[in-house]
Amino acid sequence: MAEAKHFKYVILGGGVAAGYAAREFAKQGLNPGELAIISKEAVAPYERPALSKGYLFPQGAARLPGFHVCVGSGGERLLPEWYSEKGIELILSTEIVKANLASKTLTSATGATFTYDILIIATGSTVVQLSDFGVQGADSNNIFYLREIDDADRLVAAIQAKKDGKAVIVGGGYIGLELGAALQINNLDVTMVYPEPWCMPRLFTAGIAAFYEGYYANKGIKIVKGTVAVGFDSDANGDVIAVRLKDGRVLEADIVVVGVGGRPLTSLFKGQVAEDKGGIKVRLNDLIICPC
Ligand SMILES: Cc1cc2nc3c(=O)[nH]c(=O)nc-3n(C[C@H](O)[C@H](O)[C@H](O)COP(=O)(O)OP(=O)(O)OC[C@H]3O[C@@H](n4cnc5c(N)ncnc54)[C@H](O)[C@@H]3O)c2cc1C
Numbered sequence: 644m645a646e647a648k649h650f651k652y653v654i655l656g657g658g659v660a661a662g663y664a665a666r667e668f669a670k671q672g673l674n675p676g677e678l679a680i681i682s683k684e685a686v687a688p689y690e691r692p693a694l695s696k697g698y699l700f701p702q703g704a705a706r707l708p709g710f711h712v713c714v715g716s717g718g719e720r721l722l723p724e725w726y727s728e729k730g731i732e733l734i735l736s737t738e739i740v741k742a743n744l745a746s747k748t749l750t751s752a753t754g755a756t757f758t759y760d761i762l763i764i765a766t767g768s769t770v771v772q773l774s775d776f777g778v779q780g781a782d783s784n785n786i787f788y789l790r791e792i793d794d795a796d797r798l799v800a801a802i803q804a805k806k807d808g809k810a811v812i813v814g815g816g817y818i819g820l821e822l823g824a825a826l827q828i829n830n831l832d833v834t835m836v837y838p839e840p841w842c843m844p845r846l847f848t849a850g851i852a853a854f855y856e857g858y859y860a861n862k863g864i865k866i867v868k869g870t871v872a873v874g875f876d877s878d879a880n881g882d883v884i885a886v887r888l889k890d891g892r893v894l895e896a897d898i899v900v901v902g903v904g905g906r907p908l909t910s911l912f913k914g915q916v917a918e919d920k921g922g923i924k925v926r927l928n929d930l931i932i933c934p935c
Contacts, residue, residue, distance in 0.1 A: 647748065647756035650679040650732070655739055655749065656765035656908075657682020659691050662712030662721055664763060665731055675730025681749065681757060683738040684791055687723045690715035694795040695818060699802070699825035707792070742911040764912065764923065768905035773813070773872065780875030783883040786899040789818060801898050802829050808897030810834070811886045813872045815842035818902025820855065823864050826900070834865040834894050836872060836886070867892070875899065 652668065654661045661680050665688070668678055680688070690710045697705030714720045726733045734757075741750040742762075749757045770788040773781040785805070787798045810826040812819050815837030827833045835842075841852035856866055867888065874887040875896075886894045907922040917924040 645755065647758045648679075649758045651677040651760045652679070652763065653749065653757060653759040653761075654678070654680045654763045654765050655742070655911075656680075656767055657684050657686075657688050657733070657735065658765060658767045659688065659712060659715075660765040660767070661763075662688025663716075664765065665726065665729075666713055666718070666721060669729045669731070673729060673731070676732070677730070679732040679734055679757070680726070681734045681737050681739060681751075683736070684793075685736045686792060687721065687726065687733055687735070688712045689792065691790075694792065695789055695821040695825065698792075698795050699799065699822075699829065701829050704799075739911065742915070744912065744915045766908040766911070768907050770901075771904040771906055773901055773903065778872065778874060780877060780883070783875045783877040784881045785883045785897065786875065786901060788901055789822065790905075798898075798900070802826065802831070805897040806830065808832070809895050810898040810900065811836060811872075811894050811896040812900050812902070813837075813886070814902035814904075815839060815844075815866075815868075816902055816904070817843070818900075820859075822900045822902060823859060824862075826898070827859075827862050827864055831898065832863075834867060835859070836867045836870065836888065836894070838869060838871045840868060842866075867894070 654664055657680050665680060686707055688711065689707060690712055692715065693705050693710040708722055711720050711722060723733060738752045739749045740752045747759050770790050772788060785801050788794060789798065807830055810831040810833045812823045812833060812835040815835060819835055819837065820842060823833050823835045841847065841849055842855060843852060859866060870888045870890040872886050873889045875883050876885040876887065878884050883896055883899055886896050886899060909918060909923055912923060
């Protein structure tokens, strides 16, 4: 087995937090070779929120390198060259499958090992999938979740392939509302489905939600409330063709986008760190986590 690569600091995860943390490390003073970012994604840290907004515009869509961090906060855009100039190693397309906090060792899916003095856990979240609840047909083609740039690329390809088709959005939160709008401006015939009495119920009052639901309705988006998707039908190719609802209705669909929540990616650290409410328990000043 190849020798482990050692770094003083490792940021595990190459998302928004990783990019902003790298900028702060550089500001504080960093020697070349001290810091590595290890990321499952193939690209340098970028502003993830763009994926459900500018990335899906029918014209003039945002594309990398346009939205690498830290442009979201009006800061400098950190291109891959920035990391090499600062002596920060970007280790991309590398999924860590084992983390041993006692020996300060990370192991990748291909068996590469990395050791560190200090680890920053920045693995973010993953989407909750309908297949997690055993929803029948939830693995049909053209059912999308949106978390990473690869997901967005697959969705863009489907939008282009299913021009003027029917889209069903499952979920009435941020992702559901943003994707409903994005697919509508791409000329899809959009229906949104969610179980609550109004959209974004944890944030919006009934009055605020009524404003948005009215706005969406004026744009031609249909909203079905008070029920959930219980199954998906597909054709002989495995492509989704319909969403079956608990109240018995069936909605035709060429594309389905599901936005039913996320959960923190903590499984690598199970039993090694204190957990709370599904995440890793930290105190306000515990921005850097190490087992010592
Ligand atoms: C589509 C979308 C739109 C959003 N819009 C907004 C918005 O408008 N406003 C807002 O405030 N927030 C928004 N958010 C939320 C915001 O993007 C997150 O809060 C933010 O990305 C969290 O940053 P993070 O670095 O903790 O995690 P992430 O940005 O998710 O980064 C985690 C990184 O860790 C990597 N990773 C995970 N596990 C491993 C592993 N085992 N090995 C290697 N790498 C790993 C992932 O591939 C990813 O690169 C949105 C999120 C999404 C998905």
